[in-house]
Amino acid sequence: MESFLSKSIVDFFIAFGVVFGGSMLAGMGSVFVMAAPAAIMIDTASRLKIWALVAAVGGTIDPMRVIESNMLEGHLSPVVQQVFYILCAFLGAHMGTELIRWLCKGAA
Template sequence: MYNTVLAFAIIDFFTAFGLVFGGSILAGIGAVFVFMPPSTLMLKTATQLKIWAIVAAVGGSIDPIRVIESNFLDGHMSPVAQQIGYIVCAFLGAHIGTELIRWLCRGAA
């Protein structure tokens, strides 16, 4: 059980991180093709992708909330804590991805 929970938490972290980081890098490449400043577009894209990366990493916006609601009302706190932990891990991945893009673009902007 512990290994499965930890594995899903790590996968959620890296999924959110990859969505923000990869999406921002690709937006920067696209900006070069259309003669826009890549660092500005990368920073904007990273901040806009952050919330969507969290939603995508945890598997959609409704299912985790439904799991939290139904288990909380039934008094089962372990699944509630797991879902909140997954959301926190996805948030950390998206946030670190955003900060890494911000750090990469700091010298160029």
């Protein structure tokens, strides 16, 4: 149980970090090209959301294979675990996106 919970938390923060860190760095880069940082950050956060999810769950098709093979064999516990990992990663990416939107709300 401990590894399940720790992997869920790590997946959340990986996805959150990809979105938040990538958007912050894009905002800093936009200063060099004289573009509006807030607009660039919001756009980057939206575009990075799906990639943050992919990075957090492993970056390959393996989670989908685990779901498929265990579902066909009738083993639902691994399927629920994989879906929960994906849900935690999505929640992290979404919270990172919303934090960037909130930070840039007054500037955009």
